[in-house]
Amino acid sequence: MELLVAQLLNGLVYGVLLFLMAAGLSLIFGLMNVVSLAHGSFFMLGAFLGLAIVQVTGSFWIALVLAPLAVALLGIVMEVLFLRPLYARGHMDQVLLTFGFTFVFYDLVQTVWGRIVLRLPTPAILQGTVDIGAGVFSAYRLFLIGFGFAIAVLLWLLLERSRIGAMVRAGVDNAAMAAGLGGNIALLFTGIFGFGVALAGLGGVAAGPTLGLYPGMDTDILIPAFIVIVIGGMGSLRGAFVGSLLIGIADTFGKAYLQSIALFLIYLAMTVVLLIRPQGLFGIRYADAPPSAVARTMPPSTKATRAVGLIVLAVLIVLPFGLPDYPRALIAEIYIFAIFAMSLDLILGFSGLMSLGHAAFFGLGAYAVAVLGVQFGLDAWIGLAAGVALAAAGAALIGFFCVRTGGIPFLMLTLAFSQLVFSVALKWRDVTGGSDGMALAEQPSFFGFSLSHSLVMYFMTLMFFVAAYLGLRRLIDAPLGHVFVGIRENEPRMAAIGYPTLAYKLVAFTIAGAIAGLAGGLYVIYNGFISSDAVYWTASGDILIMTMLGGAGTLIGPPIGAAVFLLMKNVASSYSEHWLAIIGTAFICCVLFFPGGIWGSVQKLRGKAAP
Amino acid sequence: MNILDIEHLNCAFGNLIVTDDVSLSIAEGERHVIIGPNGAGKTSLINQIGGQLRSKSGRIVLEGRDVTGQAPSRISRLGVARTFQRNNLFHNLTVFENLRLALTAKFGNPLDFFSVAARDQVLAAHAAELMRKVHLDGQGARIARTLSYGEQRQLEIGIALAGKPKLLLLDEPTSGMSPAETARMIDLIGALPRSLSVLMIEHDMTVVFSVADRVTVLYYGKILATGTPADIQANARVREVYLGMAH
Ligand SMILES: Nc1ncnc2c1ncn2[C@@H]1O[C@H](COP(=O)(O)OP(=O)(O)O)[C@@H](O)[C@H]1O
Numbered sequence: 001m002e003l004l005v006a007q008l009l010n011g012l013v014y015g016v017l018l019f020l021m022a023a024g025l026s027l028i029f030g031l032m033n034v035v036s037l038a039h040g041s042f043f044m045l046g047a048f049l050g051l052a053i054v055q056v057t058g059s060f061w062i063a064l065v066l067a068p069l070a071v072a073l074l075g076i077v078m079e080v081l082f083l084r085p086l087y088a089r090g091h092m093d094q095v096l097l098t099f100g101f102t103f104v105f106y107d108l109v110q111t112v113w114g115r116i117v118l119r120l121p122t123p124a125i126l127q128g129t130v131d132i133g134a135g136v137f138s139a140y141r142l143f144l145i146g147f148g149f150a151i152a153v154l155l156w157l158l159l160e161r162s163r164i165g166a167m168v169r170a171g172v173d174n175a176a177m178a179a180g181l182g183g184n185i186a187l188l189f190t191g192i193f194g195f196g197v198a199l200a201g202l203g204g205v206a207a208g209p210t211l212g213l214y215p216g217m218d219t220d221i222l223i224p225a226f227i228v229i230v231i232g233g234m235g236s237l238r239g240a241f242v243g244s245l246l247i248g249i250a251d252t253f254g255k256a257y258l259q260s261i262a263l264f265l266i267y268l269a270m271t272v273v274l275l276i277r278p279q280g281l282f283g284i285r286y287a288d289a290p291p292s293a294v295a296r297t298m299p300p301s302t303k304a305t306r307a308v309g310l311i312v313l314a315v316l317i318v319l320p321f322g323l324p325d326y327p328r329a330l331i332a333e334i335y336i337f338a339i340f341a342m343s344l345d346l347i348l349g350f351s352g353l354m355s356l357g358h359a360a361f362f363g364l365g366a367y368a369v370a371v372l373g374v375q376f377g378l379d380a381w382i383g384l385a386a387g388v389a390l391a392a393a394g395a396a397l398i399g400f401f402c403v404r405t406g407g408i409p410f411l412m413l414t415l416a417f418s419q420l421v422f423s424v425a426l427k428w429r430d431v432t433g434g435s436d437g438m439a440l441a442e443q444p445s446f447f448g449f450s451l452s453h454s455l456v457m458y459f460m461t462l463m464f465f466v467a468a469y470l471g472l473r474r475l476i477d478a479p480l481g482h483v484f485v486g487i488r489e490n491e492p493r494m495a496a497i498g499y500p501t502l503a504y505k506l507v508a509f510t511i512a513g514a515i516a517g518l519a520g521g522l523y524v525i526y527n528g529f530i531s532s533d534a535v536y537w538t539a540s541g542d543i544l545i546m547t548m549l550g551g552a553g554t555l556i557g558p559p560i561g562a563a564v565f566l567l568m569k570n571v572a573s574s575y576s577e578h579w580l581a582i583i584g585t586a587f588i589c590c591v592l593f594f595p596g597g598i599w600g601s602v603q604k605l606r607g608k609a610a611p
Numbered sequence: 612m613n614i615l616d617i618e619h620l621n622c623a624f625g626n627l628i629v630t631d632d633v634s635l636s637i638a639e640g641e642r643h644v645i646i647g648p649n650g651a652g653k654t655s656l657i658n659q660i661g662g663q664l665r666s667k668s669g670r671i672v673l674e675g676r677d678v679t680g681q682a683p684s685r686i687s688r689l690g691v692a693r694t695f696q697r698n699n700l701f702h703n704l705t706v707f708e709n710l711r712l713a714l715t716a717k718f719g720n721p722l723d724f725f726s727v728a729a730r731d732q733v734l735a736a737h738a739a740e741l742m743r744k745v746h747l748d749g750q751g752a753r754i755a756r757t758l759s760y761g762e763q764r765q766l767e768i769g770i771a772l773a774g775k776p777k778l779l780l781l782d783e784p785t786s787g788m789s790p791a792e793t794a795r796m797i798d799l800i801g802a803l804p805r806s807l808s809v810l811m812i813e814h815d816m817t818v819v820f821s822v823a824d825r826v827t828v829l830y831y832g833k834i835l836a837t838g839t840p841a842d843i844q845a846n847a848r849v850r851e852v853y854l855g856m857a858h
């Protein structure tokens with residue numbers, strides 16, 4: 001009984017912290033139709049700034065007030081300078097931009113405070129314990145619960161009773177308003193964004209004494225906050241509150257009594273909610289923002305484009321002979337990630353579905369090769385075939401739930417499902433090796449040639465890349481590819497002319513998953529090693545960035561993006577410790593100055609030059 | 612047999628009743644026009660027939676088959692095509708691609724992932740014929756976004772006709788058009804074969820009277836009157852609440 005009460009209270013503590021995150025995310029989403037992946041970073045920055053303020057002033061309470069304000073200021077600067085120019089462009093660019101900021105902030109925190117877990121000291125008067133009848137309990141934790149509920153009530157009053165609240169609710173009710181950004185609305189947006197960020201910062205400080213401070217705490221709170229919003233409903237304060245407490249309590253009890261299957265229960269709950277009420281428990285159905293203008297269907301190949309293709313292929317075939325081992329291996333890796341990026345582009349650029357969980361299918365393919373090879377001694381090429389099949393099956397299953405939504409809910413759902421796959425890879429250590437990973441016993445051979453030779457590896461990956469490119473190119477030029485583009489352009493119209501659009505989206509998602517599985521399997525054959533890191537959500541973010549960097553909605557863009565990303569990562573990480581910040585900044589600049597990605601911009605220039 | 616029978620249909624947005632016990636039958640080949648003031652629930656009625664909006668109760672029967680609550684894609688494949696009040700095209704695709712998507716749904720193989728769609732001569736011929744029908748000859752390569760408003764409305768109808776429907780639902784096909792464009796639209800609708808039944812919403816009375824076999828007046832979700840154009844013009848209630856306003 002005592003234990004039960006203690007667990008319940010712990011659950012409430014976690015729930016309250018989640019609420020501070022989710023409320024801001026939900027407001028920002030509901031009013032501005034913006035999803036900010038940097039929201040977890042503001043939580044983390046709030047905690048660390050709070051620590052700095054405590055170290056200077058010695059007072060937790062000053063930190064609790066000042067740190068959120070400082071973080072809010074940062075958020076406002078980010079909104080005004082970087083986010084505002086992107087409102088007209090749709091979700092993809094906003095996600096890419098805020099993802100870039102997560103890199104920068106992570107690097108900042110890691111540089112200033114290091115990688116060890118720090119703790120914010122508990123304020124003196126709350127250091128003791130309180131006997132609440134059913135047992136003794138930390139005073140600070142009790143305070144947190146009360147504090148969180150008080151904030152919830154204040155927020156509710158603010159939204160329901162004040163003029164600003166009425167404006168906010170009008171905005172939530174009428175997403176179209178967001179399109180015509182009047183002066184007042186721009187100010188309102190900035191205010192809401194700053195306010196939401198302040199709530200995240202407040203949560204960070206409040207969490208400091210219980211959760212600990214470390215780089216990476218941003219993601220650890222962001223993902224559950226997303227799940228809260230998916231369950232509670234986007235743009236609903238009530239949904240954020242109920243969802244937070246549900247998840248907080250379920251997670252705490254689950255971890256205490258069910259250990260590793262706890263996560264599954266949460267995802268199961270999420271799935272059930274979404275099946276019954278796709279808009280979440282309290283969410284309103286809303287009209288999604290139009291997809292950002294990605295490239296149109298591609299003109300089918302002509303003699304000229306085919307000639308250029310053949311020349312490029314010839315160069316790629318000759319290239320490795322003049323190169324030493326290391327760059328050969330790097331280019332082989334680029335081919336693998338080019339396949340991965342092209343597969344994402346099939347749903348992202350060509351079907352208009354923005355997935356932040358594509359690494360799940362890469363992981364399924366990779367683990368199929370590794371597990372079948374290591375545990376069952378099966379040949380890697382059989383493993384590869386099994387991996388493609390497994391990834392396709394996984395994509396069909398996950399896609400079944402995800403394609404019912406679109407836009408940001410789709411992004412959040414794919415993210416949550418991929419974290420489920422990640423948690424399996426992490427927790428099922430006997431089979432997957434968890435975070436330590438597993439290594440293939442020996443490098444397989446390719447038609448009798450050993451892949452330990454870099455030239456063989458190069459040509460093997462090149463072969464698969466060319467096959468994937470040509471296959472996808474064919475698909476995109478075929479009627480099926482045009483159906484995907486039609487759904488991206490105007491899904492209701494596609495339904496009205498007779499296409500069961502959900503089924504077609506599922507087809508696209510499954511094909512993309514299968515090809516991602518191929519890339520994953522190849523990666524294990526290439527690398528000889530796989531760990532749960534490869535399935536972590538940042539891996540999905542990386543591939544999203546590669547695709548958009550190169551140019552979503554084109555088939556040439558993703559390979560270019562993969563090449564630029566991996567070259568930059570290799571070069572930057574070998575010359576500077578701050579490669580995360582460098583890459584993050586590069587993406588931010590790319591979003592701001594090259595809308596449509598590298599290849600998209602090239603095409604636009606050519607389009608201008610042509611007539 | 613009637614092409615369409617609507618029986619005691621009801622629909623509401625929250626407390627706002629937009630379809631109030633509506634019953635309506637459309638004979639094969641009939642041109643039926645719905646008129647009524649803004650907000651009368653005309654678009655909502657079309658949306659229920661097309662499957663875009665769910666009814667609260669009542670039945671929608673297509674050629675004797677109950678299709679109430681079916682998905683839009685299913686309704687479309689049963690031979691009901693529609694246009695939208697606001698142009699609802701594939702704005703970033705060409706006129707030809709717009710039509711080809713619509714044609715592929717009915718006459719092509721949308722699951723074909725290997726042949727090059729642009730080389731399909733049969734669909735190209737179909738599309739060219741459609742373009743002639745809706746007065747968009749030779750405009751195939753233009754991006755839909757760059758068409759004039761009136762041309763976009765013609766393309767709307769082209770897309771709807773592509774599937775060779777039995778019943779065509781038109782939501783204010785002439786709204787926002789110049790007199791010349793309106794005249795072209797009347798010609799276009801007048802030239803449709805009689806094997807095709809048409810249910811259309813229209814505000815312009817000259818269009819109504821030059822096209823309609825029968826007219827239904829909708830007023831706050833209720834049917835006020837149904838009859839020949841002459842009946843409707845002579846109906847005192849209608850003159851009072853609707854036609855009076857128009858003059
Ligand atoms: N999605 C919706 N949600 C709430 N109310 C709606 C919605 N669509 C239409 N309405 C309302 O329903 C009424 C009927 O609309 P509609 O069928 O479009 O009328 P009409 O086409 O006759 O002008 C209007 O008052 C309109 O504001």
Ligand SMILES: [Mg+2]
Nearest residue numbers: 653654655696
């Ligand atoms: Mg209308």
